[in-house]
Amino acid sequence: MAKFPFDIHATEGKARTGVLRTPRGDIRTPAFMPVGTAGTVKGLYMDQVRQAGADIILGNTYHLMLRPGAERVKRMGGLHKFGGWDGPILTDSGGFQVWSLSKLRKMTEEGVEFQSHLDGSKHMLSPERSIEIQADLLGADISMQLDECTEFPSPYDAAAKSMELSLRWGQRSLAAFGERESQTLFAIVQGSTFPDLRKMSAEASVAEATAGGYGGFAIGGLAVGEGHDAMCETLDFTVPHLPVDRPRYLMGVGKPIDLVEAVARGVDMFDCVIPTRSGRHGQVWTDSGPYNIKRAEFAEDAAPLDAAIHCPASNDYSRAYVHHLIRSQEMLGSMILSWHNIAYFEDLMNRMRAAISEGRFDAFVATFRANLGEKTPT
Template identity: 70%
Template sequence: MTTFPFEINAREGKARTGVLKTPRGDIRTPAFMPVGTAGTVKALYMDQVKGAGADIILGNTYHLMLRPGAERVNRLGGLHKFAHWDGPMLTDSGGFQVWSLAQLRKMDADGVTFQSHIDGSTHRLDPARSIEIQADLLGADISMQLDECTNFPCTHEEAEESLELSLRWGERSLDAFGERDTQTLFGIIQGSNFADLRERSAKGVVSQGFGGIALGGLAVGEGHEQMCATIDMTVPHLPDAVPRYVMGVGKPIDLVESVARGIDMFDCVLPTRSGRHGQAWTWAGPVNVKNARFAEDLSPLDEAVDCPASRDYPRAYYHHLFRAGEYLGPMLLSWHNTAFFQALMQEIRASIAEGRFEALRAHLSEAWASTKSKPRTGEDTAS
């Protein structure tokens, strides 16, 4: 199994900063990956994404296989060329999106058959096909094994069945991936919020020998505290020398607390999704620019962020753009949020290197305490 060199340069507690070296460029860790679902980070040029400080972006297997089609992307030169991104790219396996289809999918031991949310057409995704799409057709630098995402909450038995299926699919994903000189494959841990199952899944995935390890089954409604508890019960079973990735996370407070627990990589649609709905993320907390109190506010969104959208446009202008329904509002706000998330990661990396991460963590935990998400339900299924 080909792995990319991963150097850890500094630590503070469990937090660590380093570099994951890929043939297309270095990824500074901890790293936040902007999500380019359909080959685009919504509302942004790739030059803006790179200028904001992103080393790597994420592409979506499910969406690209349906439209424009993975084979077409390949004929057009692969996803890097198609999307005009020359840096490293990670693709998800499609498993999360298929899981979210609920009534439109049918699982079996070998894969999943599902109906397109676009036109209702029937498609099949199994470990080999997922790898073919990601590594061969799209040309991802980092591919993900196909897994079954577990519902939250769920029973111990349901979580156990899911993790066993994911382990089997992990082996099949590795077989399909084979040996490659310029690409690698990450495995995915499941087990919901059950400590014994997370340990079992982690040990199984580690033994399979992936180039990186992701914690799946998070950002599915468990809330901030349970997310942290699940990371706590999983990380002790992971090797130190392999990059650790929490999928689909999340809010700035989630990133800080995950880094404190030894996580290296993240992705989430939040920066651009918030940007499209009028929410700006700042060092002082989230700001809803549609609020009437900003109608005559001449202060910038956050002048501490080195981005034109953050420092050069007053909040009053953002308020006007969103009230008027102008396209420029979501474009500028998505740019700001993307830059803010990268500024956060840069500050986290610097604070670890300089031995002040815990002080930063304490400060941000206080500033962002109100943003901690609650569980979707009060039911607690943890053992």
């Protein structure tokens, strides 16, 4: 299996910056992956996503397999051609959406049988089918093993059983993935907030990688209600069990402070729907926290959304204008805010990369925390 070269250029404490090199282009780390749920980052053209600073986007296996159908995407030339994105794409396994969206799901050793949230049709997603969809039909550069997203909170025994099932599904995902020169597969470490389960999951996955398996490691089962502090604690006792020479990916996270704290703990890659989802609801992300453009105080505010971000959406439209668009339910308002938010998240990654390279990341984190003040989540 291909293990894309991962060059670590600088470190400060546990934080590191580098480049993950793929056949479709380099991914600068720490990296934020905008989420392309149905083959599109909602509200943005792909050239805007690229101009905002994204090196890689994420595609959702669950949504694409249901609509338009993974086989149809394959017939149209794969997800890169279908969606107009020529850079790297990472696809999730579909497991999280089955967990969170399906009307009815039944988990067995074979896989998960679920009912579509669109039309109620029944489907079976096994490790083998997930790999077929991601790697063969969508053509993802980075595929994810099928896992079970553990409920939170979860009793210890249930979390252990879930984690062990994900390990077995990981072995089957590896077998289905086989040998590929231009694609790779990431493991997903589970175990809820229990240190020994996370250690067991990580060590078992690393053993598979040592034997020629995984090209990277994801930390799953967070951002499911455990809270910021518990997330940080879980990273504290999970990341040390992952290889230093492979990328580490924290799935589904998160708010800017989550990204900063995770990078400080050695995480390299992230994805989250927050930038575009917030944009559709009038929320503008900045270093001092988010603000809601719908508020009356912005009705005659001539300032840009955020002059510090070098993006047309951030600089070329007044807060008053975007306030008007959002209050009028004009789609352009959501598009401008989504574009700004993606640009802000990518700019945050760029600033963290620079801070680590220049040996001032600790100071960057301290300043970032201070700017948030009492808004820092717990």
